[in-house]
Amino acid sequence: MIVYIFNLIITCFLLTITRSKELRSDSKTHRIVIIVMSLLIITCVAGFRYNVGTDFSLYESFFFEMPKFDLFNDNIEPVFIILGKFAYFLNSKSSTLMFFLIALWIYSIIYYISIKNCKYYDLSIFLFITFGFFTGSMNGLRQWMAIPVIYLALQSFANKNYKRSVLYYIISIMCHKSCILLLPFIVASLVIKKEKTRFIIIVASIIVYVNYRWFNQMLLEFLINIPMFSKYIKYMTTWGEINTNVLVMPMFTLLSYLAYYFFIYKKKIKSNNFFRIVINMLIFGFFTSLLGTKVHYFERIQYYFVLSLIFVVPYIYSKLSIDYKKLAMPFCLIMGLLFYVYSLNKNGANPLPYKTIFQQYKYSYNMEVRHEKNKIQYYSTNI
Numbered sequence: 001m002i003v004y005i006f007n008l009i010i011t012c013f014l015l016t017i018t019r020s021k022e023l024r025s026d027s028k029t030h031r032i033v034i035i036v037m038s039l040l041i042i043t044c045v046a047g048f049r050y051n052v053g054t055d056f057s058l059y060e061s062f063f064f065e066m067p068k069f070d071l072f073n074d075n076i077e078p079v080f081i082i083l084g085k086f087a088y089f090l091n092s093k094s095s096t097l098m099f100f101l102i103a104l105w106i107y108s109i110i111y112y113i114s115i116k117n118c119k120y121y122d123l124s125i126f127l128f129i130t131f132g133f134f135t136g137s138m139n140g141l142r143q144w145m146a147i148p149v150i151y152l153a154l155q156s157f158a159n160k161n162y163k164r165s166v167l168y169y170i171i172s173i174m175c176h177k178s179c180i181l182l183l184p185f186i187v188a189s190l191v192i193k194k195e196k197t198r199f200i201i202i203v204a205s206i207i208v209y210v211n212y213r214w215f216n217q218m219l220l221e222f223l224i225n226i227p228m229f230s231k232y233i234k235y236m237t238t239w240g241e242i243n244t245n246v247l248v249m250p251m252f253t254l255l256s257y258l259a260y261y262f263f264i265y266k267k268k269i270k271s272n273n274f275f276r277i278v279i280n281m282l283i284f285g286f287f288t289s290l291l292g293t294k295v296h297y298f299e300r301i302q303y304y305f306v307l308s309l310i311f312v313v314p315y316i317y318s319k320l321s322i323d324y325k326k327l328a329m330p331f332c333l334i335m336g337l338l339f340y341v342y343s344l345n346k347n348g349a350n351p352l353p354y355k356t357i358f359q360q361y362k363y364s365y366n367m368e369v370r371h372e373k374n375k376i377q378y379y380s381t382n383i
Contacts, residue, residue, distance in 0.1 A: 001344050003354045007045045008129050008340065014038035015122035039104075039111050042129075046107070046138050047100030050357045053138040054349045063088060063095035079175045080142050096357050102141050109148035110310075113155055117274050118314040123332065127310040130336035131252065132343045135351040136303065146175035147304055150182065151311075154281070157190055158273035182304055189280035195265060198257070198283050205287040212294045219297075248339075249289035249306050253282050256309055259316050263324075275315050281308040 015038050018031045051057065062069075062076070066088040071078050083105070087098035114124035128134055137144040149172040156165035169186070172179040192198065208215045260279060264271060271279070285305035292299035317328055344352060 001341070001352060001354070003045060004129075004135070004340075004344060004351070007042060007134075008126070008337075011038045011042050011129070012122050012126045014041075015125055019120070019122060035111070035115070038125075039107060042107050042125075042134070043100065043103045046103035046134070048096065048356050048358075049099065049138065050355045050359060052351060052354055053135075055139045055141065059099070059141055060095045063098050077142055077174055077176055079145060079171065094357070102145060103137075106137050106144050106148055109152060113148065113151050114310065114314075117155065117311060119318045120314040123314045123317060123329075124310045126333070126336060127313055128307075130340040131306075131309060132340070132348075133303070133307060133310070135344070136349065138351065139349045140300070143176045143178065143300070143303070146172040146179050147307055149175060150179065150186070150304060151278075151307065154186070154189065154277050155274055158277055178301060179304075181301070185281075185284050185305070189277050189284070192280045192283075193276065195261065198280070201283050202254070202257075202286060205290050208287070209290045209294070212291055215291070216295050216297075247290070247293060249292070249302060250286055252309055253286040253289060253306060256312050256316070257282055257286070260312065263316055264319055269319050271315075275312070278308040278311045281305050282312050285309070 014034050018034050018038075049056070063084055066081070066084045069076060069081050069085070071081055073081060080102075083101045084098050087095070087101055091097055110128060111121075111125070114121040114128075118124045149168055153165045153168035153172065156162070156168060169179070169183075257279070260282075263269075282305070285302060285308055288298045288302040288305050292302045313332070317325065317332070320328055
């Protein structure tokens with residue numbers, strides 16, 4: 001656990017330094033260098049891990065099968081294959097470079113969007129780590145490669161750069177095909193402007209949550225007729241119900257929306273286009289995370305929406321009065337750190353014990369046996 005705590009402290013400390021007036025006025029180059037240092041630290045923690053995370057051995061087996069993969073494979077998306085083949089070409093004996101490149105892809109995009117849109121981008125990255133998105137991104141790699149690209153598309157829509165936004169959306173699909181299902185949500189996020197509509201979605205989310213079995217069956221009947229999405233059926237049937245009472249993400253999303261409502265909307269503070277769009281994504285995050293406590297499928301796709309938290313909360317904080325800021329920042333830091341430690345102790349998706357590639361031979365077992373074992377999962381995988 002100590003590696004994750006140090007990663008959090010050093011990464012965010014470096015980013016906080018780059019916001020200082022002295023550094024801003026001193027040299028743009030110095031600021032960029034420190035930001036890159038922060039990015040490399042978080043990337044190295046994820047990229048140099050060994051056998052950490054539920055999906056590690058499966059993706060490692062994919063790496064050693066890279067020569068057999070076609071670029072437009074039915075089950076594996078092309079962006080992952082391109083990165084995997086490039087890493088395999090440079091070093092076919094170790095999957096480390098592949099994991100490093102994927103981590104760099106994910107975190108560099110998140111850094112870019114945060115710095116571009118959030119005045120307190122250090123808080124944005126702090127929330128990314130403490131809300132569990134960082135450890136979550138070490139599993140479901142292809143989906144996490146797609147998630148930040150969706151926000152690149154939303155950012156371009158907000159800037160009215162429609163050609164670029166469509167390009168980003170296509171790239172997100174090439175990272176993970178589930179992004180096709182996001183299209184109606186993305187369109188809705190672009191057009192919703194009224195609080196009344198957002199309130200209706202929140203109420204409807206609670207009603208659907210109460211009747212989740214009916215809603216799950218309706219969605220299942222829709223997806224079962226589309227061959228492209230047949231592999232998602234297992235998340236709604238075999239692994240269907242979760243039935244947990246842990247409402248952490250629904251609570252985070254709802255409280256963040258209420259903070260926006262009282263501190264931004266009620267005070268008639270005008271919001272920029274990107275913030276308006278991510279607020280709508282936050283509302284859909286409440287919907288998917290609430291259903292995600294009952295249905296495994298929604299537990300997986302909620303991250304497309306709840307990642308908006310790391311952009312919404314810093315924006316709200318930036319609009320608070322000085323007195324409120326003095327209370328809000330310590331609250332965010334303390335509660336974030338407590339939740340991070342709690343979630344690590346729960347060890348969801350197996351981020352612990354943390355091991356590096358330098359400990360590989362101490363902890364590894366017969367790789368060929370593991371790779372053969374994981375090949376069986378390949379054709380049905382959606383990780």
